[in-house]
Amino acid sequence: YHAAIRGALFDIAKVCDNADDIAHHARFIEDGLLFIRDGKIQARMSWQEGEQYLDAHKGYTDRRGKLLLPGFIDAHVHYPQTEMIGAFGEQLLEWLTTYTFPVESQFADEAYAAEIAEFFISQLLSHGTTTALVFCTLHPESVNALFSEALRLNMRLIAGKVMMDRHTPEYLSETAEQSYQQTRELIQRWQHRGRLGYAITPRFAPTSSPELLEAVRRLREEFPQTWLQTHLSENPNEVAWVNDLWPEHQRYLDVYHHYQLTGERSVFAHGIHLHDEEWQCLHDTGSAVAFCPTSNLFLGSGLFRLPACWRNKVRMGIGTDVGAGTTFSMLRTLGEAYKVGQLQSYRLRASEAFYHATLGGAHALRLDDEIGNFAPGKEADFVVIDPEVTPLQRLRNERCKDIYEQLFVLMTLGDERNISETWINGQCAWSTATVS
Numbered sequence: 001y002h003a004a005i006r007g008a009l010f011d012i013a014k015v016c017d018n019a020d021d022i023a024h025h026a027r028f029i030e031d032g033l034l035f036i037r038d039g040k041i042q043a044r045m046s047w048q049e050g051e052q053y054l055d056a057h058k059g060y061t062d063r064r065g066k067l068l069l070p071g072f073i074d075a076h077v078h079y080p081q082t083e084m085i086g087a088f089g090e091q092l093l094e095w096l097t098t099y100t101f102p103v104e105s106q107f108a109d110e111a112y113a114a115e116i117a118e119f120f121i122s123q124l125l126s127h128g129t130t131t132a133l134v135f136c137t138l139h140p141e142s143v144n145a146l147f148s149e150a151l152r153l154n155m156r157l158i159a160g161k162v163m164m165d166r167h168t169p170e171y172l173s174e175t176a177e178q179s180y181q182q183t184r185e186l187i188q189r190w191q192h193r194g195r196l197g198y199a200i201t202p203r204f205a206p207t208s209s210p211e212l213l214e215a216v217r218r219l220r221e222e223f224p225q226t227w228l229q230t231h232l233s234e235n236p237n238e239v240a241w242v243n244d245l246w247p248e249h250q251r252y253l254d255v256y257h258h259y260q261l262t263g264e265r266s267v268f269a270h271g272i273h274l275h276d277e278e279w280q281c282l283h284d285t286g287s288a289v290a291f292c293p294t295s296n297l298f299l300g301s302g303l304f305r306l307p308a309c310w311r312n313k314v315r316m317g318i319g320t321d322v323g324a325g326t327t328f329s330m331l332r333t334l335g336e337a338y339k340v341g342q343l344q345s346y347r348l349r350a351s352e353a354f355y356h357a358t359l360g361g362a363h364a365l366r367l368d369d370e371i372g373n374f375a376p377g378k379e380a381d382f383v384v385i386d387p388e389v390t391p392l393q394r395l396r397n398e399r400c401k402d403i404y405e406q407l408f409v410l411m412t413l414g415d416e417r418n419i420s421e422t423w424i425n426g427q428c429a430w431s432t433a434t435v436s
């Protein structure tokens with residue numbers, strides 16, 4: 001092995017298709033050992049079992065009192081919107097024109113894009129997120145900046161250039177043909193370098209002409225290994241607008257489905273106001289959705305229906321959706337997901353919440369053979385959590401009866417202060433110890 005870490009280990013062994021199963025497949029080792037070799041998990045065991053394999057010369061990293069979890073997966077986030085978190089007073093469509101488009105226009109400048117990309121990635125790491133599916137802007141410079149930084153750290157990151165050719169301001173526009181050509185060049189330049197993946201990224205139906213979606217269809221056909229990310233059925237006014245713009249299609253998702261944008265490695269952000277046949281289509285095509293609770297609450301978009309998602313067996317990951325979302329912290333995001341559940345009488349248990357943030361998210365992104373838990377052979381992306389960084393957390397934790405209660409308290413009271421280390425590809429890439 002190259003590294004061995006001792007601490008409490010928690011993960012979910014396998015992909016589940018209903019919420020009740022998750023706790024049965026949860027694995028908790030209070031005093032565990034994780035062996036890492038060549039950036040991958042070599043073995044995971046209890047201290048008692050594993051101690052004999054320790055090499056006296058190499059030793060081990062002692063993290064007793066801390067909790068090791070698989071790295072968090074952010075299934076939907078916009079890196080150029082980092083600086084506009086907390087833009088006041090608007091819902092989706094006005095929020096886009098008032099705040100978002102002006103901010104995104106700055107990313108034509110590659111130096112500016114590089115500065116924000118670096119900041120964004122350091123935020124992911126300090127919040128315990130090791131993989132993200134990321135929107136850039138329509139400028140190829142914004143993609144180059146983000147991938148350069150992610151490649152330097154050898155992160156498993158998926159991103160793409162926003163494509164949009166109508167209903168956008170003059171200063172932020174392109175033609176379908178330009179969008180196609182630039183996306184094509186970016187795919188050829190970045191797809192499969194290091195652990196990077198490329199996501200074809202039409203912003204959403206209202207900013208797409210039929211020609212643009214046809215270009216997206218062609219790109220998917222030409223590059224079947226890419227991902228696709230877009231927005232779907234987030235806000236009632238947006239849904240009504242889509243119905244006006246595309247009267248020949250019955251439902252919002254039918255627009256995407258018509259251009260063959262549904263399918264494996266397609267991730268649709270939000271999916272709040274979906275009809276039964278749209279859920280069915282997501283299921284039948286193996287598409288995924290991203291549930292973004294802090295964004296949905298902040299923009300007043302609506303309540304994501306977790307039960308419908310399970311019932312229809314649709315793959316789902318959790319997204320922060322920064323900058324409509326209000327935090328990079330997956331812990332805080334899970335706490336808000338719980339509250340969205342409560343408003344609909346759904347009880348989001350800690351086992352389920354942490355599943356969505358790790359293995360479930362990996363499953364949604366079709367990366368569950370690579371990441372999401374501590375199974376031997378998986379990539380060693382994980383977080384070291386200090387469950388007690390505040391007096392309140394200490395007091396509350398003393399009264400917890402088991403790991404599930406502790407995890408629930410962590411998603412209720414926890415945030416980035418609880419992340420003490422983030423490991424990427426078997427190496428500690430961020431640590432509170434190195435931050436002044």
Ligand code: GUN
Nearest residue numbers: 100203204231295321324
């Ligand atoms: N729909 C289209 N663009 C966006 C965006 O940038 N953020 C959110 N939340 N929804 C969108």
Ligand code: FE
Nearest residue numbers: 076078269321
């Ligand atoms: Fe979004």
